[in-house]
Amino acid sequence: MTPKDLVLALFSAAFLNHDPEAARQMVSTDYVQHNPQVPTGTEGLMGLISLVGQAGMTATTHRVITEGNLVVLHNTYDNADAFGASSLAAFDIFRVEDGKVVEHWDNLQPIPETTASGRGMTDGAVEITDLDKTQENKALVLGFVRDVLGGAAPENVSKYMDPEVYMQHNPSIEDGLSGLMAAIEAFAAQGMIITKFEPQFAVAEGNFVFVATDAVMGGEPWAFFDLWRVEDGKIVEHWDVVSPIPSEMAHGNGKF
The missing domain is CATH 3.10.450.50 (Nuclear Transport Factor 2; Chain: A,)
Known part of the structure; x- marks a missing residue:
């Protein structure tokens, strides 16, 4: 699989299907975590998957940007109260090496009801060109x-x-x-x-x-x-x- 395909498969297993064993097959044994709330390593990710599954958290991916071995997902998380708000806008970045996801960074922010520009935090253009x-x-x-x-x-x-x-x-x-x-x-x-x-x-x-x-x-x-x-x-x-x-x-x- 390409880095993009691998990351999307992992994201689906973890945040859509809440399947820790499927996710485990796609991450390295020394998986590095940068989310401040989640322990590093494979077992930290497995615990997170169980938590979001129990909470009923859902995810929607709006954009996928890939360069080399880095893949950026622009996401919305709903039913995300365990992470601070019912709805969160997020960027998730994954690094891939040797056919495994080896590292993850993210940033999360509550989505307000209104905005200064009238635009949402994740709507707008999505097509990759040029x-x-x-x-x-x-x-x-x-x-x-x-x-x-x-x-x-x-x-x-x-x-x-x-x-x-x-x-x-x-x-x-x-x-x-x-x-x-x-x-x-x-x-x-x-x-x-x-x-x-x-x-x-x-x-x-x-x-x-x-x-x-x-x-x-x-x-x-x-x-x-x-x-x-x-x-x-x-x-x-x-x-x-x-x-x-x-x-x-x-x-x-x-x-x-």
Whole structure:
């Protein structure tokens, strides 16, 4: 199986069929877990599968982005109260080696009833196009992250996006560059100033680019998992899942 096929099969076994023994066949014996609440290793995953099965948690996958041995799933979890809310938006990232899933990262965020832009956290475009532009689009997005979000050269923003064409799925931010800048100013006024924004890895496929970032906001550690869609050399759409990084975890692997 391809990495994508393997990850989708594992995800189906774990979160749709709640079948730990089927899932066990697809993960390595030294499976590395980065979800802060779940113990690392194969048995930690088996326990999670049993828990979500008992809770009746269901999952819907909206997008799948694959590059090399990394596979990103953009998901919604329902009946997810065991993880903090009845409905959660999530990004799950899996690493595949030698025909087994060997590592997992994720970020989860409660889905609010209303959003600033009127868009949901997971709706919008899904079609993967422009496969020949994957690396070009990846470089564009990483430049935007470095210059605009990381603050290296925010004056270059028009190089990366049309100020008027930026469809926003973050529930707190309105569309367009004006919406993004207004949100940054509002967060700063609340003391939520970003002082660190360091991408840990990026996964790109055609017109979609995912970036996982280790950040410090308001003096506290946060994880930003972002997905951007690129069209004709400009960023046009954005989804994210943002969560604080807890000081205590069920393992020693860290968030990243």
